[in-house]
Amino acid sequence: MKIKACISTLRKLQFNRIKDVDELIEITGMVYEDLIYGVFNGENTSRKTFKSVAEGKNWLRVKNNERKNVLIRNDVWPKNRELKGIQGTFEIVNVEEEKFLKSVSHASVITKIGEKKYIVIWFVCLEDEEQHVKLADAIKAEKEGCTSAKVISYFPIRLPGSKNWKQNAFAQMLWFKYQPLTPVEFVLKNELKVWVSPSKLNADEGTRESLPIDSLPALMQETVRSFSKAYCCPPEFAFAPLLTMIGSVIGHKIHVKPEKNSDLVIAPNFWAISIGDSGAGKSPVHLRMREFFCPLNDKALSDYEDAIERYEALKKIRKEREKTVSKHIRQRITAIDKTLDPIEKRKMEELLASEVTENSRQPQKPTLVRYTTNKATYAALQHILGENHNGILMDLEELKLFIYQLRGSKGFEYRSFLLECNSGFGQHDIDRLNTGTTYASNMLLSIFATTQPSVIYPHIRNTLKGSEENDGLWQRFNILLHPKTTDNVSSASGEVEVSLISKVQSLFSSINRCDFGFQPNLGLKERSVCLSDRALGVYKQWYREITSFKSNKDVHNVYQNYLLKYRTLVPKLALLFEVVESFDDAKQVVGPIKSVSETSAKKAVRIAKFLESHARHVFDVRTNVDTANAILILKRIDRLPSKFSARDIAQKNWSGLNTNTDEVNRAIMVLESALVVRKATNCRQKPLWEVNPYITEAGAQ
Structure with missing residues (x-):
């Protein structure tokens, strides 16, 4: 029963049971030729390598039958991964077996060698040889039940003795789960009191993905790569304005419905914000891309x-x-x-x-067809949308002025109006004593803006706190991109080819001329195509995955609401990709489009997952703020006493650091996770922390 309980616990911990060498090689990704077959007889040791496992095992079988101790090991596997092993032998007498296994669940190898006897191996990233020895000594001294511990540079595989030799079996129960640790992780997970060099803090850390450019249509791939290279910026800064601009030109010309009988009619407009520090390269790309509208504006004028x-x-x-x-x-x-x-x-x-x-009857005064506006008041924007039934793009160089317009009583009116412009089928009437009544229906607005983190993040934070800003406005921005400026950035600048600019302009003009085969008198919502059956399956699978967070209580309700609005994102992207793929540059035509294909839907899902990773980063403001506060404390940690409290830090009133004790405590937790500080022992009245001596030594030098 005890063996079964052990097996059950390890399986719950997602460890793999390995029974023979072939299975070990398959699970660990080892190479046959890297295995060393050894024979130990007293002080004499002989080792050999073979091209196949069968040869090696036959050789060992003969030696084993000669009553010699045999062993297989792999020296190359840890070396290639830049790892060192810390191996501990445990005899758990006073500890429950299940509790012990959970306490070492972060190890990579767990081997049962006898009744309540285990060998545990942690693979630790190779940094400092002395640190690894120190960690092994700490495991032996502090980990309950540990009888011995040592540093190893190989992967050991124990084989049975001569009396019970089985060609395919190991000597004991071997369980494997590859999870290498940094020295800091090793100390924290094992709750050791030893100090090692702390981890580096990075305020820009997160789970943001890089743009999967290969998932874009060919013309968009070429454009994004060319602009990113020419302006030495992340490709995300070229992707966001390009996507938003194309969507605004399509406008009400064609819509998409997930299913034929669905009441949900989706226009391919996007609300996008590119977030980056000053000098990140977001503005030059955006300003150059405005040239795509030049032929349209010239013809309209x-x-x-x-x-x-x-x-x-x-x-x-x-x-x-x-x-x-x-x-x-x-x-x-x-x-x-x-x-x-x-x-x-x-x-x-x-x-x-x-x-x-x-x-x-007077002749009707003509109106100028508009494609973009760079600044508009609430009333002016309603007037423009009323005259331009295909929708327009609000193209903002900086988000800051736009946010300023949303303040005060007039700002609340503006926010309410914007919420009605998002779907493309909103209606809004304004009654004024001096100007009378202004009507606008089927308002379709696309928005693109660039901004800095310090501008947008406070408003996202207020939304998360449930303030009056939590009215759904920021949740309607389905593209929030804050790329790491080091990701996929070319160091070689250049010029965007004129032929490429001309080709994209031709795409814009072709879309603008195209009626997609719909009759002029057809209603707007009837100007729609559906997802193909296969594309619908792809879309439903993605939507099930994206809404699986409902059972997760840790997901903030604001972010839950944001993801619920992702319902329309994949259809929007898929329709836009279908339109771009149908463009024939030689004939200068777009279409026809009968339905949205599975290929476009799969590309849209891939891009949607990328966008969601950035949205997750933007809405997870607390982690970023806490890390930034932690870095600020670390820079001034030499000004604190040897043992300090959160109140000691708050009373310093340092510039850039909120004196709120809760925020200071969260920053200290970040420092603890990097082993910069540790809670001091024997603190009776209030919790105190002490600083890692590696930091004070580095400061002294």
Whole structure:
């Protein structure tokens, strides 16, 4: 029963039971030729290597039958991974077996060698040879039940004795789970009191993925790579504006529905923010990409000027015609006044009124087709959206001014209006005493902005705290990119080829001209295509994964709401990718599109997972702030007493550090996780921390 209990516990801890050498090689990723077969007989040792396991085991079997001790080991496996092993032998007399196994669950190898006897091996990253010896000594001294401990540079595999030799079996129960540790992790997980060099703190740490450029359509791949290389910036800073711009040009021309009978109609607009420090390269790329709209703006202006000339000509004609019409009206009025029959008189008046109404109609003043706006007030934006039924892009060089517009009572009005513009089918009416009523329906707004972390993060933090900013506005930004500036950044700058700029401009123009085969009088929501059956399966699988957080109580409810709005993200991306893939540069046409393919859906899912990793980083503000505070304390830790409390730090009132004790305590927890500090013992009244001597020694030098 005890053996079964041991097996059950290790399986729960996700360890793999290994029964023979072939299985060991498969699970650990070893190479046959790297195995060393050894024979030990007193002081004499002989070792050999073989090209196959079978040869080695046959050789060992003969030696084993000669009653010699045999062993297999692998020296190359740890060396290639830059690891050293710390091996401890345990005899657990006063500890429950299950409790012991859980206490060493962070080890890589657990071998049962007898009744309540174990050999445990931790693989620790190779840093300092002296530190590894110190760690082995600490395990022996502090870990309950440890009878011996040593540093090893190989992976040992114990084989059975001569009396019970089995060709494929190991001597004892061997369990493996590859989980290498840093020295700091080794100390913390084993709760040792020894000091080692602390881990480095990085305020920019997170789980953000790099942009999977290969998942983009070919033209977008070429554009992102070219701009990223030319401006020496992360490819994410080229991807975000490009995606948002293409989506805004498509606008209401074509929509996507997950299923044919679905009421959910999705427009391919995006709200995106590129986040980066000053000098990260986000602005130059964005400003250059504005050139993609040049042909559209030039044509719109030319058409507008022609329409204005025609409008002015019609006005002159109308003015001259009014002179003749006025004389004719006076004559008709005189004739009506002379009519005595009241019924006939009324008929004549109604006929004249209809003629006057028909002749008094003024030619409609043309409006300039707009594709972008760089700054707009609440009322002006509603007016622009009312005149441009395909939607527009709010293209902001800096988010700060936009945030300023959202403050105060007028700001709340603006926020409410923006929320209605996100889906593309919102309606908004403004009633003013001086200007009357302004109508706008089917408002479709795309937003792109660049900003710095210090601008956006406080507002995300307020949203997480449940303040009045938690109205759903920031949750509607489905693209929040804050790349690590060192990721995939080319050091060789260059120029973006003019031919590439021209090709992307042709894509924009082709989309703008395209009607995607829909009749002009067709309703907006009827201008839709559906996901193909296979694409729908891909989408549903992804959505199940993205909403699996519902059972996780650790996920903040604000972030849960944010992910729920991801329901439309994959269809948006898939439709946009389908449109771009259908572009024929030679013929300068886009489409036709009958449905969204499985290929586009898979690419969209890959990009959505990448976007979610960045959103997770942006909304996890607390971790970033705590790490930043921890770094600030570390820089000034020499100003603290040898044993200090959180109150000691708060009372320093250091610039950039919140004096709130809770925030200071969270920063200290970050320092503890890096072994910069440790809670001091024998503190009766209040918790005190002591500093890692490696830090004070480095400061003294």
